[in-house]
Structures are given as structure tokens and as C-alpha cells.
Amino acid sequence: MDDRDLLARVQAVIGREQTLDDCAVLPLGGEYLVATTDMLHETTDFPRGMTPWQMGWMAVAVTISDIAAMGADPRAVLLAIGLDDAERLLPIMEGAHDCCRAFGAELAGGDLDAHTELTIVSSGIGTVSPEHLVRRRGARPGDVVAVTGRLGEAQAALAGYDHLTLRLLEPQPRVAAGRALGRAGATAMMDISDGLALSLYDLQAAGGYGFAVDTRRLPLPAGVPEKEGCEFALYGGGDFELLFTCPEDILPVPGVEAVVVGRVIEEPRVLADGAVLERRGYQHRWSGEG
Amino acid sequence: MDDRDLLARVQAVIGREQTLDDCAVLPLGGEYLVATTDMLHETTDFPRGMTPWQMGWMAVAVTISDIAAMGADPRAVLLAIGLDDAERLLPIMEGAHDCCRAFGAELAGGDLDAHTELTIVSSGIGTVSPEHLVRRRGARPGDVVAVTGRLGEAQAALAGYDHLTLRLLEPQPRVAAGRALGRAGATAMMDISDGLALSLYDLQAAGGYGFAVDTRRLPLPAGVPEKEGCEFALYGGGDFELLFTCPEDILPVPGVEAVVVGRVIEEPRVLADGAVLERRGYQHRWSGEG
Structure with a gap:
């Protein structure tokens, strides 16, 4: 079973419409809010030799890329980190922060947990006017x-x-x-x-x-x-x-x-x-x- | 080192202001958007004997509770799931979906990944008018x-x-x-x-x-x-x-x-x-x- 098979099961519960795009789309006031979440694990998602700063950067970049794919402006990113080693936290956060700043988003908070394998989940919010959404x-x-x-x-x-x-x-x-x-x-x-x-x-x-x-x-x-x-x-x-x-x-x-x-x-x-x-x-x- | 010690390190990077509340607060149009993310791992966060449906429910409930604590209305929840067993996906999604529906939010999408230990990260968005934010x-x-x-x-x-x-x-x-x-x-x-x-x-x-x-x-x-x-x-x-x-x-x-x-x-x-x-x-x- 691969990602796309599992997706079909998810669509059975939450509806196909919400899973077709890189982001979910929510009308809010006169604008559209787009929102996305991405989970990265050290062994499967981070290339070997990557520094913690680069892991933080990449975790945010994945999410900001989803927002960019809707034609939207990234506004805020939240990070949930399952941390295997407390010493890695600061460089991860700095990489995440630098990526946010480079693309106009705010690193707005997150959650921390202990885990045997480093896991980073970044969730992002962007905005776009309805006529520019793609x-x-x-x-x-x-x-x-x-x-x-x-x-x-x-x-x-x-x-x-x-x-x-x-x-x-x-x-x-x-x-x-x-x-x-x-x-x-x-x-x-x-x-x-x-x-x-x-x-x-x-x-x-x-x-x-x-x-x-x-x-x-x-x-x-x-x-x-x-x-x-x-x-x-x-x-x-x-x-x-x-x-x-x-x-x-x-x-x-x-x-x-x-x-x-x-x-x-x-x-x-x-x-x-x-x-x-x-x-x-x-x-x-x-x-x-x- | 415990959660609150780690929090101090995070505050050094992203600023104390953004980590004080249950949610990040983002002005958007005339409203405030509140956003939060929570990471749950099976062995440390889910009580033994919990069904997958209940895990999905709880993962969403944690996030909706953070939104409620700001005086806000939950609008949307995204789930990132690190799945140890593909058979658990459907009941987890159903529990998450039922919790969303019970409290007026939309289960708007998410991400899936394989993992040795079940990990669920729920991220939520709510809205509140500035004068009612707490x-x-x-x-x-x-x-x-x-x-x-x-x-x-x-x-x-x-x-x-x-x-x-x-x-x-x-x-x-x-x-x-x-x-x-x-x-x-x-x-x-x-x-x-x-x-x-x-x-x-x-x-x-x-x-x-x-x-x-x-x-x-x-x-x-x-x-x-x-x-x-x-x-x-x-x-x-x-x-x-x-x-x-x-x-x-x-x-x-x-x-x-x-x-x-x-x-x-x-x-x-x-x-x-x-x-x-x-x-x-x-x-x-x-x-x-x-």
C-alpha cells in the first residue's frame, strides 16, 4: 500500500474535495485561507548528512511550497517536533525561523515532544484573494x-x-x-x-x-x-x-x-x-x- | 530537561510573545485567526486500551481545546499521521472527523507517513473577533x-x-x-x-x-x-x-x-x-x- 492508496481511504471519510489540492481552502471574510500540514521523519525524509539547521529549513520549505502552489502568500507556520536529542532543538528552530523569514511567514509557535526518531511536522497558513487562487x-x-x-x-x-x-x-x-x-x-x-x-x-x-x-x-x-x-x-x-x-x-x-x-x-x-x-x-x- | 525548559529555548528563537498562549494569534482582515498544533505519540500520550477511533477523537480534541481556551470558534483541523499499521487509518480518521463535527470544525486534510510508532499531529485554526479574544x-x-x-x-x-x-x-x-x-x-x-x-x-x-x-x-x-x-x-x-x-x-x-x-x-x-x-x-x- 502506498501514499496514494491510503489517500483513497482518507477521501472516503473527509471527502475527495478536501484532499485534491496542496492545501485545504477555507473562505474567511473576503479572502481565502489555505492550510497544509507535512510530516517529516529523519530516516525517510531527511537526506543523510543533513544538519539540524537544514532539517528545520526543509520542514518549513515543504509547507511553504504547498502554499506557493495555490498562488497564496505564506503567513504563518507552526512546528510540532518529536525530539530525539534536546541539543538539536535550537538549530532546528533557527533553520525553520530563517526559512519563514526568507519567504515572508511568521514562525508562530508549536509543540514539543520526546521521540526516539526525530519527527518534524510543519503546518502552514497562507492567504490569497479568491480570484488568484489556483x-x-x-x-x-x-x-x-x-x-x-x-x-x-x-x-x-x-x-x-x-x-x-x-x-x-x-x-x-x-x-x-x-x-x-x-x-x-x-x-x-x-x-x-x-x-x-x-x-x-x-x-x-x-x-x-x-x-x-x-x-x-x-x-x-x-x-x-x-x-x-x-x-x-x-x-x-x-x-x-x-x-x-x-x-x-x-x-x-x-x-x-x-x-x-x-x-x-x-x-x-x-x-x-x-x-x-x-x-x-x-x-x-x-x-x-x- | 522537561517541556518547560525546552520552551525557554524555543522562546529564544521565535520570541516569548508567540509561545505564551494556547494558540498563536494572527490578525486577518477584521478578525483574529488563532492557530495551534499538537503532537501525540502512542506510548506516551494515548492511554493503554484506547481504540483507534478514540485516538483520532483525542488528537482533535486536544487542538480544539486550545482554540476554545482563546474564546475562539474552531474552524478547521489538519491531521498529520505517522502510521504504524494501515488498518488503523480509517477508524482514526473517523474519530477525528466525528470530533470535528461535534465541535463545528471541518476536518480539512492532512498528511500521511509510515512510522514504527503511531504519531498523530493535529493542527487547528479558529477565528474570534478581537474584542472576544482571551x-x-x-x-x-x-x-x-x-x-x-x-x-x-x-x-x-x-x-x-x-x-x-x-x-x-x-x-x-x-x-x-x-x-x-x-x-x-x-x-x-x-x-x-x-x-x-x-x-x-x-x-x-x-x-x-x-x-x-x-x-x-x-x-x-x-x-x-x-x-x-x-x-x-x-x-x-x-x-x-x-x-x-x-x-x-x-x-x-x-x-x-x-x-x-x-x-x-x-x-x-x-x-x-x-x-x-x-x-x-x-x-x-x-x-x-x-
Whole structure:
């Protein structure tokens, strides 16, 4: 059983609508509040060699990235920490605090507990005006599908391409890009964390329409052989880029580095270079192999 | 090192202000948003014999209780679950969902992860108008100090008083009471989770003034010998009642079952029957004994 199977069970209880997007959406006054929570465990989620400061940074970055994917402004982050060693608390909090400050959020509090394995859960709140909110559904046939930045860099770092190590260990959520894309009229958006392939399938499941991607257009990691880089981009984990759809004529959006990689199509399939794209990528497994 | 020592380290990073209350407070439009997160682990936080449904209920109840303690209305709860056994997911979600529904909140989403020990982190958002928000600081000398419900019931259940088992396993956060007390003019408030004694010291630390409590007035658990009941009320864990201060003349507040147990005093001490109250209670320990 993997994450996406479990999700189906959760949807049976709380409704499908609330689990389709990177954040829950709550109308509040004239604005929309978006809210998300992410759980990270040391052995499965933090790359080996990561410092406690980087763990704090990453825990917050994951949550802020979810908020950015809705086109929203991050406002506040709460941390719940299951701490294995009290000495690690301060650098974790400093990393979290620095990430919050870098992206305009307030580290607003949290909870502490003792645990044998370090566990960090970050929960974040953002705000966005209703007309700028972007969900996973909303893509229309004829829209282009595009990505920010370069894909596969984190996976390349994991595979030993050390010049990309900071891309893995100190990820930069695309807050400014998400906000600009929401304002410019992106029709669907999510952040890529388990590879482009699974993200395309997630967008397809949420919105119904399919995608035709041209792998020659993928922005690959620099300094990595093309074939390997393409594998990392499609199926690798750890990226914090945005995947979005929009009418072609709104591009380029000022300030947003993005590359068109394909088109939204009527049929509910995900194609790469004309063939069905393999539905695999980085997923937590429940059998214990990580 | 205990919870309160660690808190001091956290305050050094994120500021004391944000850690004084049961929730963080964020101005948003004309309202205040309150937000809180709570981490629960199976071995240390869930009483033995608890069903997965009850674990889900309790995880949400803890968070909703924090929101109630600010005088706020619970709006949304997110759950992050570190799951040891996929079969437990559905009943946990149902318990969480039922607790949300019982207190007017929406179970809005969450995150799932695999873990060796069941871990549930619930994060909650509430709203309150600025004039009805109640913080831990705000008590004034001459105010009375009062509590809702009965104290020590959860600890009595743990000690074997089986008629109180549901008070331990299916706690009822005091949402209606918190809201009514905020509207009626309570001057300070928090929820009691580690016993009355530690909670009084927390209120004292937040607001500066002290308290003089008359232990004969404490609302003790029914069916428990008085001396034991008093020990549970002062030093036991697991209660979900509210501790608050207010001008005496606003009592009784319609719909709120509350008992005056003492007065706010000028000097920054916590007295019980004229002597300094022992500063102990239920706390997580970081040395491994639970």
C-alpha cells in the first residue's frame, strides 16, 4: 500500500474535495485561507548528512511550497517536533525561523515532544484573494503545461552529483513564482515533489484532462548526462518546483523562470513523446524499505 | 530537561510573545485567526486500551481545546499521521472527523507517513473577533479565578476509577464555555492539561500576578476519596477543562458550569490555602521514563 492508496481511504471519510489540492481552502471574510500540514521523519525524509539547521529549513520549505502552489502568500507556520536529542532543538528552530523569514511567514509557535526518531511536522497558513487562487483542477485543453526552474536536481544530488547538493538540502520554495502565476491567470498548479510523472498524473486525476509532454523540452539538471537527467526529472523526488497550466499567451510571466514542456489534451492520459508515460516516481512505501 | 525548559529555548528563537498562549494569534482582515498544533505519540500520550477511533477523537480534541481556551470558534483541523499499521487509518480518521463535527470544525486534510510508532499531529485554526479574544495574560488583582467542570477526572480514571474512563478516553473540549466566557468578559484563560497547579503557574508567568486558591472549593471527581481527588485535581494530567479569571460580577455566565476556586493577587505567587502551592504536575520527561 502506498501514499496514494491510503489517500483513497482518507477521501472516503473527509471527502475527495478536501484532499485534491496542496492545501485545504477555507473562505474567511473576503479572502481565502489555505492550510497544509507535512510530516517529516529523519530516516525517510531527511537526506543523510543533513544538519539540524537544514532539517528545520526543509520542514518549513515543504509547507511553504504547498502554499506557493495555490498562488497564496505564506503567513504563518507552526512546528510540532518529536525530539530525539534536546541539543538539536535550537538549530532546528533557527533553520525553520530563517526559512519563514526568507519567504515572508511568521514562525508562530508549536509543540514539543520526546521521540526516539526525530519527527518534524510543519503546518502552514497562507492567504490569497479568491480570484488568484489556483487549484490542481482547472486546466483546459489547449492550455500549455509548464514548470519552473530545473527538474531532477535533488535526485541528481542524491545520486552523487555534488554540485547540486544545496538544491537537495536547502530547497527554495517558489513563492514569488506561485504568486505571480496566480495573478497572471494560471489555470491549474501544484508543486512537484515526487517527480514530474506522478505530478502530471495527480493533475490529471484532479482535473480530468490529460497531458502530452515533449521530454526534449524538460529543463534538466546541469552537469548531468541527458538520459540520466531525464530519468531524474521524470521520476526523481525532492524537487520544489511548480507544475502549472495556463493559456500560452500569458507567458512569459514577468519574474517567473518557466519552461513550456507540453500541452493539455482532451483525453485523460499522460503522454510523453507520444507514448503513455510510466506512472512511477518517488513514493513512500509501507512495507518498510523506505 | 522537561517541556518547560525546552520552551525557554524555543522562546529564544521565535520570541516569548508567540509561545505564551494556547494558540498563536494572527490578525486577518477584521478578525483574529488563532492557530495551534499538537503532537501525540502512542506510548506516551494515548492511554493503554484506547481504540483507534478514540485516538483520532483525542488528537482533535486536544487542538480544539486550545482554540476554545482563546474564546475562539474552531474552524478547521489538519491531521498529520505517522502510521504504524494501515488498518488503523480509517477508524482514526473517523474519530477525528466525528470530533470535528461535534465541535463545528471541518476536518480539512492532512498528511500521511509510515512510522514504527503511531504519531498523530493535529493542527487547528479558529477565528474570534478581537474584542472576544482571551489570552493567558490579562488577569487583574481582585478578579476571581475559576474552572469549568470537574478536575482530576482523567487522572482518577488512570488510577482505576473505571466510572470515569470515558472522561479520559473521550475528552470533551469546552468550546461553548470558552466562547461564552470570551464574550462575557473573561480576563485570562487557558485549558488545563497538566493539572491545575502547573496551569496556575503558567497563567502567573504569562500575566505577572499571582493566585490564592482555596482547595476546599475545587470541583473534585465524583466517587473518589476527597484527599485523593484533590491530589488528582491539582497535579493530575488529562483534563480538558478551562481555567479562567474574570470580574466576579459577570458570574454566572449563562450556559457555563464553572466554580470559583480563588482570587487573583498582586504578589507573583501561587498559594493554596495560604501556603505556596507545589509546582509539579504531569509533564513529559526527556530522560526516557515517559
